[in-house]
Amino acid sequence: MAWFNNGNPQKSEAELNTLVRDVLLHPDFDVTELGDFDAGRANKRAEKMHEDFKETMMEIEVPSGVAGVPPMKTSVPGLFHRSLTSIIKAAFTGPL
Incomplete structure (x- = not known):
């Protein structure tokens, strides 16, 4: 609760519940993995991963479902890939 009430008003009770229930209490969570945690380093790693992704638009054919009717082409914007x-x-x- 000290972290939640540290003066930053942007955190909500719902976010705190999510942190505790979905992260800290998750069976795969191991607190020992945080031993050398550094927020700056973690942010740089996340930024690097984000840089590896490219955003593109892809055109796909959607079958009409009716015999003899050709598929319709449609564009799918905002597709991220590496x-x-x-x-x-x-x-x-x-x-890993």
Whole structure:
């Protein structure tokens, strides 16, 4: 509760409940993994991951469902993806 009431009014009770229930009490959560945690380093890592993603638009064909009626082409904007080489590089250089 000290963290929640540290003077920053942007946190809500719902966010605190989410932190406790979905993160801290999650069976996969291991507090020992936070031993060398640094928010600046974590943010830089997240920014780097975000930079690896590209936003693109893809055109897809949607079947009409009716025999003899050709599929309709539609655009799907806002599709995020990574290049195959960045995925392979991450697989061989990442900790996992």
